[in-house]
Amino acid sequence: MTTPDEPELERETAPLVRPYVITNGRSLVDDHEFSLITLVTAAVDGPRTGHLDPEKLRLLDLCAGGYLSVAEIAGHTNLPVGVVKILLSDLTEEGFLMTRAPVPPAKLVERHILEEVLNGLQARFG
Amino acid sequence: MTQYFQDPALWGLIAAGTPVAATAIIRGRKSNAELRKEKQELKAHYANLEEHYSEAVEEAKDRAEEATKTALKSAMRTLQGLASEQQLAITKLQDKYGELQILQDLLDIDHMNSQFARRAQSIAVLCDGWLGRQRASASLYDVVRSAKGRIRHFTRVEIRAQSNFAIVSRAVEPVALTLAELLDNATSYSAPETMIEINIRPVPKGVCIIVDDAGVGMNEEEKARAAKLLSSERAPGVSGLGNPPQFGFTVIGVLAARYGFTVSVDSTSPYGGVRAVVLLPEELLTSMPAPAPETEEKPAMAASSPMPPEETPAAPATTFGGLPKRRRRGAISIVPAAETAEAPARSSEQAASVMGAFQRGTQSGRRSTNASSEGPETQ
Numbered sequence: 001m002t003t004p005d006e007p008e009l010e011r012e013t014a015p016l017v018r019p020y021v022i023t024n025g026r027s028l029v030d031d032h033e034f035s036l037i038t039l040v041t042a043a044v045d046g047p048r049t050g051h052l053d054p055e056k057l058r059l060l061d062l063c064a065g066g067y068l069s070v071a072e073i074a075g076h077t078n079l080p081v082g083v084v085k086i087l088l089s090d091l092t093e094e095g096f097l098m099t100r101a102p103v104p105p106a107k108l109v110e111r112h113i114l115e116e117v118l119n120g121l122q123a124r125f126g
Numbered sequence: 127m128t129q130y131f132q133d134p135a136l137w138g139l140i141a142a143g144t145p146v147a148a149t150a151i152i153r154g155r156k157s158n159a160e161l162r163k164e165k166q167e168l169k170a171h172y173a174n175l176e177e178h179y180s181e182a183v184e185e186a187k188d189r190a191e192e193a194t195k196t197a198l199k200s201a202m203r204t205l206q207g208l209a210s211e212q213q214l215a216i217t218k219l220q221d222k223y224g225e226l227q228i229l230q231d232l233l234d235i236d237h238m239n240s241q242f243a244r245r246a247q248s249i250a251v252l253c254d255g256w257l258g259r260q261r262a263s264a265s266l267y268d269v270v271r272s273a274k275g276r277i278r279h280f281t282r283v284e285i286r287a288q289s290n291f292a293i294v295s296r297a298v299e300p301v302a303l304t305l306a307e308l309l310d311n312a313t314s315y316s317a318p319e320t321m322i323e324i325n326i327r328p329v330p331k332g333v334c335i336i337v338d339d340a341g342v343g344m345n346e347e348e349k350a351r352a353a354k355l356l357s358s359e360r361a362p363g364v365s366g367l368g369n370p371p372q373f374g375f376t377v378i379g380v381l382a383a384r385y386g387f388t389v390s391v392d393s394t395s396p397y398g399g400v401r402a403v404v405l406l407p408e409e410l411l412t413s414m415p416a417p418a419p420e421t422e423e424k425p426a427m428a429a430s431s432p433m434p435p436e437e438t439p440a441a442p443a444t445t446f447g448g449l450p451k452r453r454r455r456g457a458i459s460i461v462p463a464a465e466t467a468e469a470p471a472r473s474s475e476q477a478a479s480v481m482g483a484f485q486r487g488t489q490s491g492r493r494s495t496n497a498s499s500e501g502p503e504t505q
Contacts (some may be wrong), residue, residue, distance in 0.1 A: 013259050014213040016298070017268050018240060019220060020233040021275035028230050036225065051288075054267070079225030083233075125488050 019083045022055050026086050034085040038069040039100040046096040055079065056087055060096055067100060194364050199255035202246045206258055209243035237275065244276040246307050251303070252364055261298040263412055266291040269298055270324055270335065273305035279313045282322055289326045290414050291333050297410040300381045304389065308337050308402045316341030316399055323395075332411060335404040342395035352391050355379050375396045385410065385493040 042063045049057060055077070062073055074084040091097045216236045223229055243258075250256055264272075267288045274283045293301055305324075312322045320340040327334045344352065355375035367376060375391075382389050388405045395401040 012214065013210070013261065014217040016261055016264050018236055018275045020237050021271050021280065023233075025237075025281040028227065038204070043303075054265075062467075074224065080220040080229055082224050082226075082229040083220075084224075085241070119461045125485060 010056055015078075019080055022053065022079070023083055023086045026090075028082050029085045029089045030099065034089060034099075036081070038070050039067040040073065040088055040092075040097050041067045041100075044096060047094065049096065052096075056091055056096075059087055059091060060086070061080055063097055074124050140289050160176060177387060191364065195253040195255075198364065199253040200248060202250040202253065203256050205246040206243065206250060206256060209239055209246060210259060210441050212239050213243065214347055237280070240276045241278060244303065247299075247303055248307065248373050251377050251380050252367075252373070256301070257299050260295060263295045264298050265414055266293055266326060266333065266335075266411075269293050269302050270305060270326070273302045274324075274408040276302070276306040277310045277313060279318070280309075282313055282318075282320070283309055284321050286326045287326045289333065291326075291328070291329070292412050292414050293406070294410055294412050297387075298405075300385045301387070301404070301406065301410070304378050304387075304404060305335065305337070307378050308317075308389070308391075308404070311374050312337055312339035312341065312400065312402070315339070320397070321401075324399075324487075328403070335406070337402040337404075338395035338397060339399035340395065341399035343394055343399050344391070349392050356382065356389055356391070358383055379453060 005092075040063050042060055049060060052060070058077065059073060062068060062076055069089065070085060071081070072082040073088070077084055079087075088097060088099075094101055213236070216232060216239060216337075220229060220232045220236070223232065247258055267285070270285055274280045274285070277283070311324060316322070316339045321454045322340075323338045325336045325338070327336060352375050355372075356379045367373065378389050386407060387410060389402065390405075391400055393401040393403070
């Protein structure tokens with residue numbers, strides 16, 4: 001079907017495999033389960049990975065080095081975050097990955113503690 | 127009777143009638159010959175007319191077919207261009223709003239757009255038109271998945287095997303479209319709760335993609351009709367589609383002939399439905415592109431950042447398009463792995479200089495506060 005006016009690999013084309021095929025039409029994962037800062041790492045003795053899709057293998061590959069946040073993983077995959085979450089959720093359910101709740105934000109330190117530290121420093125160095 | 131012979135009136139009549147009759151007979155013969163000649167001429171003329179008539183009809187038919195093709199082709203070209211533009215726009219939106227609930231709708235729209243693009247593509251194929259933008263060569267698995275995404279009930283399609291084969295650039299779209307048409311047939315002619323199975327099997331002549339459905343199958347007549355459409359005997363063009371028009375097999379037949387692969391649908395699947403087999407010859411196959419050699423790239427902060435030891439798996443990495451993918455140099459973890467979680471060691475000189483700097487800083491700070499007019503510091 002080659003016509004002389006056929007544009008050759010011109011401009012950018014959308015990826016051949018669409019994201020809804022990669023997730024096999026599954027609906028989005030609830031935010032409580034996977035937030036952007038949920039930490040994920042590969043399970044130590046996960047099942048065999050032979051039959052997994054290339055995208056899932058890539059995710060496992062990324063997570064092999066230690067805990068990574070969902071946001072970071074998504075940044076490395078060229079896939080929408082929501083799609084990455086679905087895949088990560090699948091992999092976790094199948095035992096390939098482990099998740100960890102995000103590091104809690106530092107608690108507000110009370111004023112009197114700060115004052116005591118200041119006083120202590122002044123007593124030591126002043 | 128004899129009495130009449132003696133009748134002079136009779137003789138008179140004979141004498142008068144004979145020449146008249148003779149003349150009449152001679153005339154009759156003459157006109158007969160003339161008529162015969164005329165008839166011959168007319169016959170020849172008629173044959174001539176008839177011959178030209180069928181020629182004229184053929185010509186008119188061809189012209190009409192060409193005109194239809196041209197019109198449809200240009201219309202489809204516009205639609206295909208728009209669908210492809212829209213797909214790109216949807217892709218960008220999906221990336222932009224990836225974290226939001228709206229992604230679900232964007233995925234659905236993407237699915238509809240793919241089906242719409244396939245329809246336009248099929249019609250374009252029948253009009254010898256544009257198949258779409260040429261893709262980079264892609265793995266067979268990705269081509270099959272792409273085909274799967276172009277039909278309505280794609281979740282019923284299960285791909286059972288991956289392979290190490292890839293399809294050459296020019297055949298990516300034709301093979302994907304062929305498979306999509308087969309899958310469309312398979313899902314349309316089987317119960318909604320049944321699965322369609324795809325297997326990929328290497329054979330001496332190339333690779334077979336096998337599509338099995340659990341539908342009602344085809345009877346002998348349908349099989350013969352399908353075989354005819356898939357072969358070169360099919361009626362060419364848009365007017366041969368029948369009513370209601372049957373696109374699928376015609377489109378597949380055109381593509382198979384043009385790109386040199388074969389498709390057969392005459393066997394029965396293990397589930398009692400149709401087994402369709404696409405045989406891709408070696409010419410359309412290529413091996414998976416090898417990953418680019420990794421160049422070691424030491425991170426600048428390696429000494430002080432909590433980086434886990436670098437592990438680069440040797441598995442080949444490719445993009446969806448089959449091109450070598452840039453690989454991350456080890457995962458950058460935001461939480462140190464247990465074994466590397468030691469406090470960074472400092473030499474005693476470094477520690478002393480840091481403490482000294484701290485002390486000098488507090489002293490100079492106190493001096494400047496005392497000298498200012500802002501009042502005494504609370505002690």
